[in-house]
Amino acid sequence: MYTEILIVVALILLNGVLAMSELAIVSARPARLKSLEGKSLGAGIALRLSEDPGRFLSTVQIGITAVGVLSGAFSGATLGARLSNWLVLQGLSSDLAVTLGVGGVVIALTYLSLIVGELVPKQLALRNPEAVAIRVAPAMLLLSRVAAPVVWLLDRSGKLLLRLLGASGDGGGRVTDEEVHTLLSEAHSEGLIEPEEREMLAGVMRLADRSARALMTPRHEVQMLNLHATPAETVAAIRRIARPRMPVQNPDTNEVVGIITLSDAFDALSRRQSLDPQRLLREVPVVSDMADALDVMDILRGSSHHLALVYDEYGNFEGIITSGDILEAITGTVATQTEDEPALLEREDGSLLVSGWMPADEFCDRLGIPRDLAGGYETVAGLVLNLFGRLPKLGETTTAESLRFEIVDLDDRRIDKVLVSRIG
Numbered sequence: 426m427y428t429e430i431l432i433v434v435a436l437i438l439l440n441g442v443l444a445m446s447e448l449a450i451v452s453a454r455p456a457r458l459k460s461l462e463g464k465s466l467g468a469g470i471a472l473r474l475s476e477d478p479g480r481f482l483s484t485v486q487i488g489i490t491a492v493g494v495l496s497g498a499f500s501g502a503t504l505g506a507r508l509s510n511w512l513v514l515q516g517l518s519s520d521l522a523v524t525l526g527v528g529g530v531v532i533a534l535t536y537l538s539l540i541v542g543e544l545v546p547k548q549l550a551l552r553n554p555e556a557v558a559i560r561v562a563p564a565m566l567l568l569s570r571v572a573a574p575v576v577w578l579l580d581r582s583g584k585l586l587l588r589l590l591g592a593s594g595d596g597g598g599r600v601t602d603e604e605v606h607t608l609l610s611e612a613h614s615e616g617l618i619e620p621e622e623r624e625m626l627a628g629v630m631r632l633a634d635r636s637a638r639a640l641m642t643p644r645h646e647v648q649m650l651n652l653h654a655t656p657a658e659t660v661a662a663i664r665r666i667a668r669p670r671m672p673v674q675n676p677d678t679n680e681v682v683g684i685i686t687l688s689d690a691f692d693a694l695s696r697r698q699s700l701d702p703q704r705l706l707r708e709v710p711v712v713s714d715m716a717d718a719l720d721v722m723d724i725l726r727g728s729s730h731h732l733a734l735v736y737d738e739y740g741n742f743e744g745i746i747t748s749g750d751i752l753e754a755i756t757g758t759v760a761t762q763t764e765d766e767p768a769l770l771e772r773e774d775g776s777l778l779v780s781g782w783m784p785a786d787e788f789c790d791r792l793g794i795p796r797d798l799a800g801g802y803e804t805v806a807g808l809v810l811n812l813f814g815r816l817p818k819l820g821e822t823t824t825a826e827s828l829r830f831e832i833v834d835l836d837d838r839r840i841d842k843v844l845v846s847r848i849g
Contacts, residue, residue, distance in 0.1 A: 433534060437542045440492045445546035446565055447485040449557035450474050457555045467559035470566050475558075483579035484569040628755040631786050637721050638714040639784060639803035640754055641735045641744035649674040650685060652706075656699040663690055663700070670732050672745060673702055681734055681742045683708050711736055714743050718754070721746055754784070776846035781806030781839065792845070794826045806840035816840075824848060 450471055458475070461468035474481045550557050569576055609626055612618045618626075649672045650662050663671065663685075670684045683706045693700055710724050710733045725731050731748040768783040769791065779788065785799035785808045800811035809830055810816065812823050816838060822831045827848050834842035 434537075436492050436495055437534070437538050440489060440538065440542035441546035442561065443485050443488045443492065444543050445550045445557060446561040447482065448547045449550035449554045449561060450481060450565070451478065452551060452554040453558040454555065458558070461555065461559065465559050467562045468555075471555075471558040471562035474562055474565060474569075479580045479583055480569060480576055481565065483576045483583065484565060484572060486579070487572050487575055488568060625755055627790060628787075631784075631790070632718050632751070632754050634786065635718040635754060635784075636714065636803070637712050637716040637718070637733075637735050637746060638743065639786075640718055640721065640750045641714070641746045642750065643744045643782075644742055647672060647745055649681065650702055651676055652682060652702050653677075654702060656701065659690075659700040659702055660694075663687070670730055670747070672734070673706055679742070682706065684730060684732060686730065709734060712746065713738070718751075722751055725751065774846075776844055778833070779805050779843045779845055781809075781841050781843060792826075792828070794828065798825060805843060809840055809843055 453471060453475060455472060455475060458468045458472040462472060609618070609623050612623070648666045648668070650659060650666070652673050652675045654662065667687075669687050671687070672681050672684050674681050685702060685705045686707065689705050689707070690700055693705060707730065709730055710728050712721055712724055712733045712735055714735050714737045721733065724733055725746065725748050733746045735743045735746055737743050766780055768780050769788070770778040772778060777792075781804060783805045785802055785804055786796050788805050788808070789796045789798060798811070799808040802808055802811055809823075809832070812825055812830060813821070817823075817832045817840070819832055819835050822829055824830070829846050829848055831844040831846075832840060832842075833844045834840075
């Protein structure tokens, strides 16, 4: 009797190992397994098993089914019968003894199977799926080879049924932006990364989705030199602008023809030469306002001045992009805000005073609302225009995503400040 009990306990433990192996390999992150592949043989095996889930699941299911059949046979035919005979010897009727004996054994083994054979092993697998997968992968590979004919039959049958159901394509193994953001949030909550690191990583992800128009300093904020200005006027303009690189505009055509660097201007003054804008002019690359941010980065990397002029499809100057704009997009405008005009300011009542120039994607990520709310616009001002469908008036309000948007400052036709508060 004790031997039979040991056999049943061993089968339950084996079922637990199979259940733990199944969940561990399915839940293990491929990126983590790839990083461990060179250090552990089991990591490479686990990675190969996870790449062919149909074959692996067939292998596990064969083992679980065999264990279940054997456990049922032992529990009912042997342990249940022995317990029934013992109850008969204690004076119970044979019918009642059979019911209590077999029923008691089934209930006890079902309880043990759920706890020891399913729940606890699966919880262990979820706690550290990569470590468990590395340990059990060699045994699962051996089992799949031993049961190769049956595994092949089950795998093919499953794929055929999936094809008939119209689900024969690849599974949803692609990583989405939402999943990456979730991983970053988990890493931040567990203390693995600092808040600033999380914001920068999120900024890198946003950067790939932005265009040159979203990164540039718009034309109305760019101070430019006059191509036909006198040396005295040029000196006065340079003192007023005081930037390392200053765009130069031809007033006759309104075209920006290049830049003058502060170092070139200082060098000319040190040599007692007149500041002639046409002589100091330097060419810089031109990019389309719809160019991808990553393409713009390549252009800036190849430019000695790390600056590019942005033009639209009609040949109109729209603004400038510098390497500083790229860095600000990664670190976030909220992190690089100035005291004079912060991108976003939280007030005592919980409402947010938002500048119209704040990037819309950064604003949506901060409040946890869909980016589609901004339509095709790149800033919060554009987001508000998309909500109203027109240029709103001062004091007008609208609601979306349980948020109330109020126009609190207009600069002529430009939305300068928006007050955002949660409804309820």
